[in-house]
Amino acid sequence: MxxxxxxxxxxxxxxxxxxxxxxxxxxxxxxxxxxxxxxxxxxxxxxxxxxxxxxxxxxxxxxxxxxxxxxxxxxxxxxxxxxxxxxxxxxxGTPSKAKSIQNNLQRIGLVNHAGETPLLVAVRTEESDDMHSRMTVLEFLACGVPKSVWEDKRADIETALNIHIADIRESDGKRRIQLYTVPATDELPKLLPWKDAYLRDAFPACKLVLGESLLGPVTLDLNLIPHVLLGGGTGSGKSVLLKLMLMQCLKQPNIQVTIADFKGGVDFGSPWRKHPNCKLILDRETLLCYLDDVTEKLEQRKDILGKVERRDIYDYNRHEPIPMDRIVFAVDEVAEILDKTGLTKEEKEQVARIENRLSTIARQGRAFGIHLFLSTQRPDANILSGQIKNNIGYRICGRADHVLSSIILDNTDASDKILHDAQGRFLTGDGTVFQAYWFDDTKKMF
Ligand SMILES: Nc1ncnc2c1ncn2[C@@H]1O[C@H](COP(=O)(O)OP(=O)(O)OP(=O)(O)O)[C@@H](O)[C@H]1O
Ligand SMILES: [Mg+2]
Incomplete structure (x- = not known):
């Protein structure tokens, strides 16, 4: 040109x-x-x-x-x-520091083919309803620089503008780009103690509150996200997060929780065992019977929903007089129940049947209120079959190396975004880094 x-x-x-x-x-x-x-x-x-x-x-x-x-x-x-x-x-109408921000973007080469930088059109502050986050949103006319380029240059932009970017969003079609930012000096806290008050919006919507990102609370709605796969290196905080989720399920009256723990149940002490809606399974035979029951229940629910012409359990519970309970099946280390190494032929057959039931639940459970929370250090193919893994859309990864991050999230981001000594810090499949709430199940829970 x-x-x-x-x-x-x-x-x-x-x-x-x-x-x-x-x-x-x-x-x-x-x-x-x-x-x-x-x-x-x-x-x-x-x-x-x-x-x-x-x-x-x-x-x-x-x-x-x-x-x-x-x-x-x-x-x-x-x-x-x-x-x-x-x-x-x-x-x-001119946002403060517009010129210097644009000059800084020019310096790092965030320009279109004509050499123009995106133009800052608005700066506004957004406060989240919890007190941990306060965002500044920088809104730019993209001037033909697509979101993918902003994402590729995210680290450069952060250094040039001395900010953390919590999120990059498009608005006005693709014409505008919004950067959700906090000052570079702001960081997620290393410890966020759990408070029961965080549950206030959860019931009856079946929402779980996992922790906080720079954008605010990270929640999980069981109506939208039926199954969760939790991965990460040893000591990354998986067990604490899984227990946090299960504790919240048990605080809601309409959720039945079953936990498979083949280590004799040592990880789940008396508060769990005594809770009327919580059941522990300690061996393979019982697990198989339980999963047979659950898959049968799934078929029954299919018939019931079909007869009353309800789309899913959410629709059913909103309109029918007697609501259905949700069923959550959780395993803290899935390799314990699915690893076939060193097993006899008969045991291998049992594991194959367990796998088959889990696969059915992963595929069909959502509409019928049957959920899987699976946690593991390493969900590679010989532990978790592709059929189960591919049906668990919501993946959370704790600190991990490149390979582990790729196995869990299909990208290496967890290794890049989570410090190698972080505890309770996780990355979701949609790129949100959050600090999980710290929760101690040896104290009174229910
Ligand atoms: N949310 C959190 N906030 C702060 N520290 C945490 C958090 N979660 C876990 N930790 C710390 O990390 C330690 C290990 O956590 P946890 O047992 O959950 O790890 P894990 O991923 O289950 O490890 P493993 O794979 O070996 O079972 C805890 O004892 C605690 O000190
Ligand atoms: Mg653990």
Whole structure:
């Protein structure tokens, strides 16, 4: 592209930008007290000048030069007034530090093919309803720089603008990009103790609250996300997070929890065992019987929902007089129940049947309120079959190396975004890093 064409494009973009700032300025003046006061002050000054007419006062006699300049000034006055007003409106619509932010983006090469940087059109603050997060949203006219490029250059942008980017979103179709940011000095806390108050919005919507990201609370709605696969290196915090989720299920009256723990149930002490809605399974035979029951129940629910023409359990429970319970089946280390190494032929057959039942639940459980929460250090193919894994859409990964992150999330992000000594820090499949709530199941839970 030659220089002349580049200049023409630049001028056109600048014209569009000025028009946009002007429109924003008009809106800002009506909504922002400070800007409105500046405008009123300006108009009062103009009014005062037009009443006093200082150029007339300075007129001292029939000097021809004086008379010409006086006429010229009084002719120019309206233009000066409107010019000043336009500048004031542009000032009101221009986000602070817009120029320096754009220069910084230019420095890291965030430009379109014509060499133009995205243009900052708005800066606003968003407070989340919990007190841990306060976002500044930077809104840009993308100027043809797609979201994928912003994501690729995320680390560069963070350094150039000295911020953490919690999220990048498109708006106005694909024309605008919004960066959800917090200052670079803000970080997720290393410890977030659980409080029962966090449950306030969960019932009866079947929502679980997992922890907090820089964007605010991270929740999981069982109506939308039926199954969860939790992976991560040893000591990353999987057991604590799984127990946090199960504890919340048990606090809701309509969820039945069953936990398979082949280590003799040592990980789940008396609060779990004594809870009327919680059942522990300690051996393979019982597990198989239980899973047979659950799959049978699944078929029964299919018939019931079909007969009353309800789409799923959510629809059924909202309209029918007697609601169905949700059923959650959880395993803390799935390799314990699915690893076939060293087993006899008969045991291998049992494991194959367990796998088969889990696969049915993973495929069909959502509509019928039957959920799987599976946790494991390493869900590779010889432990968790593709059929089960592919049907668990919601994956959460704790600290992990490249290979483990790829096995769990199908990308290496957990290894890049989670420090190698982090505890209770997780990454979801949609790219959200969060600190899970710390929860101690040796204390009173229910
Ligand atoms: N949410 C959290 N916040 C802070 N620290 C945590 C959190 N979760 C876990 N930890 C710390 O990490 C330690 C290990 O947690 P946990 O037993 O859940 O890990 P794990 O991933 O289940 O390990 P393994 O795979 O060996 O069973 C805990 O004892 C605790 O000190
Ligand atoms: Mg564990």
């Amino acid at each position: 030659d220089n002349r064409k580049r200049n023409l494009l630049e001028q056109e973009t600048q014209r569009r930008y000025l028009l946009l700032l002007f429109q924003t300025g008009l809106k800002e003046i009506w909504t922002d007290q400070y800007r409105l006061k500046v405008l009123v002050l300006y108009l009062l000054t103009v009014l005062l000048f037009s009443i006093i007419r200082p150029w007339d006062l300075a007129y001292s006699g029939p000097d021809i030069f004086d008379a010409v300049s006086r006429i010229a000034f009084s002719l120019c006055f309206p233009f000066l007034v409107f010019g000043g007003l336009a500048v004031l409106i542009l000032w009101a």
